[in-house]
Amino acid sequence: MAWHPLAGQCIDTITPAVWIFLEHQAARTSTETRRHKGALMQTRMLTNCSKDIAKAAQILRSGGLVALPTETVYGLGADAGCSRAVASIYAAKGRPSFNPLIVHVHDVPAARRLVHWSETADRLTQAFWPGPLTLVLPIRDDAPISRLATAGLDTLAVRIPAHPVTRAVLACADVPVAAPSANPSGQISPTRAAHVLQGLKGRIDAIMDAGPCPVGIESTILSLMDTPKLLRPGGITEETLVNRLGGPLAHRSATDAISASGQMQSHYAPNASVRLNAVSFAPNEARLGFGHIDCDLNLSQTADLSEAASNLFDHLRELDNFGCDQIAVSPIPDNGLGVAINDRLRRAAAPRD
Numbered sequence: 245m246a247w248h249p250l251a252g253q254c255i256d257t258i259t260p261a262v263w264i265f266l267e268h269q270a271a272r273t274s275t276e277t278r279r280h281k282g283a284l285m286q287t288r289m290l291t292n293c294s295k296d297i298a299k300a301a302q303i304l305r306s307g308g309l310v311a312l313p314t315e316t317v318y319g320l321g322a323d324a325g326c327s328r329a330v331a332s333i334y335a336a337k338g339r340p341s342f343n344p345l346i347v348h349v350h351d352v353p354a355a356r357r358l359v360h361w362s363e364t365a366d367r368l369t370q371a372f373w374p375g376p377l378t379l380v381l382p383i384r385d386d387a388p389i390s391r392l393a394t395a396g397l398d399t400l401a402v403r404i405p406a407h408p409v410t411r412a413v414l415a416c417a418d419v420p421v422a423a424p425s426a427n428p429s430g431q432i433s434p435t436r437a438a439h440v441l442q443g444l445k446g447r448i449d450a451i452m453d454a455g456p457c458p459v460g461i462e463s464t465i466l467s468l469m470d471t472p473k474l475l476r477p478g479g480i481t482e483e484t485l486v487n488r489l490g491g492p493l494a495h496r497s498a499t500d501a502i503s504a505s506g507q508m509q510s511h512y513a514p515n516a517s518v519r520l521n522a523v524s525f526a527p528n529e530a531r532l533g534f535g536h537i538d539c540d541l542n543l544s545q546t547a548d549l550s551e552a553a554s555n556l557f558d559h560l561r562e563l564d565n566f567g568c569d570q571i572a573v574s575p576i577p578d579n580g581l582g583v584a585i586n587d588r589l590r591r592a593a594a595p596r597d
Contacts, residue, residue, distance in 0.1 A: 285446050285447070289441075289451055292409045297413050300312070300416075301416035304321060309449050310448070310450045311444065315376060315406040316463050318433075319425060320444070325388040327391075329422075333345065343395060346402070347393060348421045355404065376478055378463045378476075379467075380468065382398060402420075426440045428444070431512070439561060456554075461584050463479055471493075473495065474494070476587070517593070520590065526570075530563040532574065533574045553581045
């Protein structure tokens with residue numbers, strides 16, 4: 245058995261609560277180390293050429309942090325099996341320690357080595373992987389995953405991203421990669437490399453620039469622990485999942501403990517406050533429209549929800565740069581991708597600590 249010096253006990257006997265404490269300590273140590281490096285840390289910009297793909301993989305294998313493009317948003321990647329690297333994610337983002345991470349792999353066999361698989365997982369992954377669907381399954385005892393990545397839970401959130409550049413990096417690195425959104429915790433998710441640079445410059449090793457993310461909102465997260473339960477709406481709609489499974493989904497209660505990414509009450513937030521379902525605008529407000537309406541920026545003039553999702557975070561950032569105290573947002577239909585869009589907007593508008 246391996247001995248953990250901070251816990252003063254064997255790793256195999258550490259309880260989830262103790263792991264949460266240790267993650268706090270590891271993240272604090274990593275933060276202090278990176279602060280000490282200060283201006284010495286340079287964030288390198290990489291392209292999608294084969295040389296830079298190999299470089300990104302090498303950084304990941306050596307315990308570094310690389311922002312990677314996915315079809316949803318840019319993710320902040322680190323070797324999920326390296327506790328020091330995972331702690332660096334929490335430190336760079338300022339992410340709460342109780343918020344577990346999604347682990348990305350390059351193919352289904354790699355996923356099956358990490359979690360206990362099921363027939364339902366097979367049915368879903370055959371239809372939606374690679375793609376914006378994350379599955380939460382029981383983690384295998386022998387999975388090479390740091391307990392910091394699961395926040396002490398006995399489950400693991402896993403997916404295969406559809407972006408060809410990140411899939412190439414994952415295949416080259418040949419390690420599972422933990423990757424939450426590549427932005428300071430609680431702020432607007434990044435859909436361009438420039439967004440990552442704005443928020444994390446000097447805190448991470450590299451950013452791989454492969455242009456804007458086409459989906460624009462994070463993956464749908466579905467728990468397969470019992471009855472399939474929707475933990476976070478995202479790039480694949482509930483209706484699509486129901487049609488594939490042939491039955492309804494359970495839903496996470498607002499009082500449930502956090503079990504996956506994207507469940508914090510205040511999240512995806514600009515500096516300005518956000519006012520929802522605005523049918524008129526005040527003179528001092530930045531105006532985010534939907535459909536045929538006079539506004540500063542429009543999510544989709546044709547009321548296309550896919551276009552609106554793709555534009556959401558980019559437009560929120562741009563309006564936030566106007567310097568207004570408040571962003572007013574037109575009503576968004578609460579169906580299809582509109583469910584995920586409204587989820588992000590409600591969290592952006594929620595009271596902040």
